[in-house]
Amino acid sequence: MSLKPLLVTSFFGCVAIYAVISGLYWKHATVQEQNRPHLEHAETQEAWFKSLQDAQAGLPVSSALAHPMNLAVLVQRPPGVLGQFGYSREDLYPSAGTINGFSNEALIFRRYELEAPTALMHGRLDLTFVVVVLLPLVLCVLNYDHIARDRERGSLRVLLVQGVRPITLLWSRVFYCSLPSLIVLLLASIVGTLAAGKLNWETCLSLVWWCSGIALYWMLWVTLCALIAACSRNSLSAALSSVTVWIGLVVVLPALLQFTVSNIAASPSKVQLMAVARAAEADALGTLDQREEAFIAQHATELPQSVENFSDYYRRAYLSNASVNERVGTLLDQYQDELSADLRLLNAIQFVSPSTAAFRMLQAISGSGFERAETFQNQARRFFREYFQEIGVATLQQRRLTLAEARSIADFSFREPLAIATLSSSVAGMCVFVLVFTLVTNLTALRMEGTPD
Amino acid sequence: MQTVILEVAKKELLTYVGDRRFLILCVLAIAITIAAGLGSWQQISHAHTIRSDAERTDKTTWLEQGEANPHDAAHFGRYALRPVPPLGAFDSGVFDFAGATVWMEAHFQNPPANRAAETKLLSYPFATVTPAWVLAVIVPLALVTLLFGSIALERETGSLRVLVAQNASAWQLLLGKGVAAIVIALLLAVAMVAIALLPVFGYRSLDIEFPRALALVAAFLLGYSSIAGVVLLVSSCATSGYKSFWTATILWILMAFCVPLAGAQIAQDAHPTPRARSFASAIQQEAQAPFWLGSAQYEEVALYEAEVLTKHRAVDRTSLDLNRDALVLQAHERFANRVYDRLYGDLYDQHIKQEEVLRMASALSPVLALQRISRGICGTDTHTQVLFAKSAEEHRRKIVEQLNEDMMYHAGDQSFGYAANRSLWETIDDFDYETPSLSQVLHYYRFEIATLLAWLVLAGSLACAVLGRQFRGKLE
């Protein structure tokens, strides 16, 4: 291998290793953070269950302790199976939420948003970035003038006369120069997975998917670089074409796609949600008596008939939050429907930008990005709705939950989404690109046999 | 001599006009700017409407909360809503990545929350298309394609030898080419800033400050001149056209993408922000528990009581009929505020330190320096965000104190049974925040401005020196 490919590939390898190491560090820190005891609640879940057990054993326990409204559940989104490879903006999305009887749907994920905005805007250097943005650049730098330099020197004619087939010359040079970068990435991925912790079937399967995804994207760029190399007349035009293609596909097209999506599918404003929740909260306080009657009417069979029993603090808080949830929930459901439609639109139009498709594919495989974070929030909200219903009945009946009821309510675990639609549309799009580029490159190379210049 | 420079500039301009690549890039850049301008304006206008609605809702909710205990009202709280800067449509900067609201409640300081970026469907790296992005990232690329061959291709084709034989001097050539590039850059900057700000006429609710728009043009002109200087330097040093092109393009990639990303990476590694849960625990353990469960309350309340009595020249609490509960609540505010000053002070210090790292990084990249100045002028930078957060906190302290004092002086023995009404709620000021003035912004970003100037002077004089040396016997 000559000096240029060696230097470029080595530098690329160093960046990939750095990205993997910093991803591993992030994953470790996130897991540690999620395992920390949650100190901001007066009554932790452990203490709550202890009080409930004591109460059921007949020991004297204050009525404020182990009250259904105080059953705090921490819902958490753990880092993805290969989350260390796609952690760039993971800190932007809520990864934990606190649920208790005093929460409402707008407040579940309220947290201290401490990250510096500049840091969030720039994101972090993760392996997904290295693959999607840097790999194409490296391939362009390594492959742009495989044929042009021979054309320029006139040696292409000599090579053809000597019996070399342009198609063989082109592909052998392209693969020879490009293969090391793929090997570097695959090795970095394998090492990054092994170093992250214990291997299981799920991790191994994700790793296979991840490596296949990288290989597909690599193949796409290899065929594209071969096409540029085959078509360019001289080194300068080859360089210009490579840079134009890189900027067009990796920078401008994804940017325009993102711009289009964000304008066509305007995402709901969190400020608007906050304002709705605020207005609902104020209304709920003002119309509490009516809410109370409405709730009693809906749950007539489950509640004691005496209305006087409900005039306590917990009941008021519960009813107030029920009212807020109803209004916020409607807005969130509406948002959810819009989001599903937007995602369908994105899956349909992402073909125009292979880098966006690859970016979303790698995020889906590694377990990171907006869609996974959104799935988590939906699961948490659904969980909250069931939870709220369950504790509502007990709160209004002025009784404690049974241990079995409490255990079944307090159990939340995040189910990894299967982003089949995203994956299939991304993979299909890239396969089409690979096939088209290969075909055109081969045709160009074949034509070169007749007209080398 | 001036005429020579103008002749060179004229010839360059004629060449640019005939350069298809450059023309295509310009047309593309202008088309993207128009689309970006319209899209950004729509988004900013939407954000502005939502903010106004939310502000109205908050005020109505506050005023119409009915009769309530003042301290309960302090818990009910108010929201400080970040103003939407009109020039955010030109450069959204960190706007979407920064919290838009601060909840101002009793006992707790909150950081800004509700970041718009959380709800964006796609988060592709470095891809927020705004007019500023086109101007700061794509136009420098146009300058690269325009200027990479200005010396290198002349050398390659041999025309440089003839020019030297015709007695052209290095600085005349460079200055002439530089002037041409700057004329193009100025035209582009003015045209594109104007295009980007054009939709303002469709959104009359957002007023653009004319001096800020002018400052933007000036900043971009300075930035482009520096970048043109760098490309001319590369072109002077490179031995062939394609080497010059690769070097200039790689430099552009470094300046536009790698330096900002690496700077942000180093900033986050060197000055990490605390994790939310650890921060919440720290608040619980340092601002809440020691006062409500520990021994800090006694001393703090005594101190505050003494201060109040001194202020009113009273001997004891009973003579003023002060409510003890309210006294304790306000004493806690004073106690907690000291903790918040430390915890949030450290937090915002980290933010500013991260900014400082990026500021240092901008010394390596005129593109980053230009982006930082642009964000500052548009009021969408981290500095403005931190000032907003601090201003909201000041306001929170003021309104909580006002409400607690009302309870302290008027509740008497009723304590939490005491209720105030709309007349008290009306005395609470609305949150009002002015973004830093243009002169403050320019002062804050003086390093970046100096950086751009330094790049211009350094690159220009180095290019002159290199080319001059070549003209004196090192042309081959």
Added chain:
Amino acid sequence: MADGIAALQAIDVSKSFADVPALVGISLSVEPGEVLCLLGPNGAGKTTLISVFLGFLQPDSGSSLIFGVDSVIDPVEARKRVSYVPERVALYPQLSAIQNVEFFNSFGPDRGKTGYFQQCLLDVGLQEHHHNQKTKTFSKGMSQKVGLAIALAKQSEVIFLDEPLTGLDPGAAAEFVSRIHWLQESGTAILVATHDLFHVSSMANRIGLLRSGRLLDLVEATELGAYELEKLYLERMSQPS
């Protein structure tokens, strides 16, 4: 025009690139109104000598003088009295012939007017209807004429021509040679680097044979016919170095 000293003078000029000698102790002079052709194969050092005269290259030893001004010590002053037409005349393709001549002559103290530049173009034989055409459409011969017009417009006393006839068809070459004679008659000293044996006798007053950086012979063109020159050239080039 002549001020008593040689227009061009090389005194024991030597230059090597990474230990490979390109010029070895070259000494020659060209008087005003004289055409000196340096004849030699590729790599003989012809272009290197022109580069040294123009101050593009610093010789390892010796000096190169243009009207007594050392082009190493004061290249700017030395270049004031010279023009240069390279082998591949590099014109700006987006500019017309007249714009090219105007631009290349915008660096001197006395810049001419458009009419003057047009006359220069006419003098070198470029027809008027080509003057405002963009040079990207020009043939090699037409470009060469524009190159010569650029040199002519400077009104310099010395012109360097580097392989001026390469790539020209016989008609164009003959026309170009006649233009050189016309310049020579006006008192201009001309140094031509060429390997064109066919035209060199008709073009030059004196011929210098160059091989591997050494000036082997310096002969009067009138002394040799075309056949003798070819014989001498082949004989010199086949000698062991």
